[in-house]
Amino acid sequence: MGLGDLLPGGGTQKSEGGLGMFGAGSPTFLTTKIDEVINWGRRNSLWPMPFGTACCAIEMMAAAASNFDLARFGMERMSFSPRQADVLICAGRVPYKLAPVLRRIWDQMPQPKWCVSMGACASSGGVFDVYSMVQGIDTIVPVDVYVPGCPPRPEGLIYGLMMIQEKIRQESLGRHFEHRAEDPALVAAPRADEEEIVGLTGPFGNSTHQEKLADGRIVRSPDPNDDVPV
């Protein structure tokens, strides 16, 4: 008894495209594109590295618990070790003191790897437009999916992870190095240059325009005329 006997249609039917192309006259062969197989394997066994720092982490735990059950999507095991993780879920605010830790964890994760920025604080700093807070983790690590919300519901996180799965589905092994390239010079360095970080983290709403002077120059060091300690 071949494998084909166990499959619907006895494995003799030719299906169209993608996985499940059983044919070529023999029920014991499975033909598909290597991309399909590899991406199928990758996207259905994503192990998340939970980097939960705040209330978003509670929702992340809820997403992993039985009501929502992240394991249905292949995130069977929360990998608390970056070496065995595929997708970094940064859930919560990241202060500057924690930035090198987050960056170290990202650098320790083996390729291929993906990153989800969960919630307003991880994505943009959120309401914490203050001295101590990273204004969006995309200045520290490359982010694939941003999940909005404060915090996002578990459905939101699951949808974000399904978007990661969709992204993986469209990757091609032939363009592996294009997708997965890492610049060694960027290890433990900001992802973006100075102008870009200031642009990304620029003031919103009624925040003060502290970084840029009237002539457009970026303030690198303390301005002697500004807030002199008494």
Added chain:
Amino acid sequence: MGGLDAVERGPLPSDASATSDSGSAAGESDHPSVAALRAKFGDAIQGDTVHAGDQTVVWIDPARSLEILTWLKDDPGQKYDMMSDVTGVDYGGGRPVEVVYQMFSTTHKRALRIRCKLPLDALEIDSVVGLWVGANWLEREVYDLFGVTFKGHPDLRRILMPQDYAEGHPLRKDFPLRGRFSRAEQTRRALAQDVERFYGPEELVEGGAPQQVAARSEPAEGEG
């Protein structure tokens, strides 16, 4: 007792109108420690008030703070053996930074708040770690966020901000909300931190004396 009885009874002591915040030389509190402090230390007691209904606050001379706090801890009539909190307040506008000691006597079941006004050009006061070990990290926090130097502290390093933080002391009123450096500079400095140096295994030893770590790194000082 029914839920509406509280309404019938009228306002609780803590709902009483707050007295002035600056204290008075004449004294307003009937707290037994206040009279004892005045009798013992005289001029070093700069004022007292009752705050929020039942919280007695005493302003003392920072130059004699260690002497007074030692007496408050050890005198059989006081016995303030629990230092609940050491914190700081900066009112801005060039006014003095105040160091606040929130204490409780488990013997006499009394709470007392001691405050010391420190002028901005002399932000230093004696450490009370020798009296209450629990004040160690609290004083580090006040040092980190307000820049108050605690003389005699065994391990006066930053505790919340990164060790090499160079923008100053963030809870001071003259500190800009978003820090002194640009976001790009802050990001660059953050990623350049030497993580191993600040999160070494010594820091994680449970029950280890934090004082032993002191020799490893000097407190990074800088007003930016």
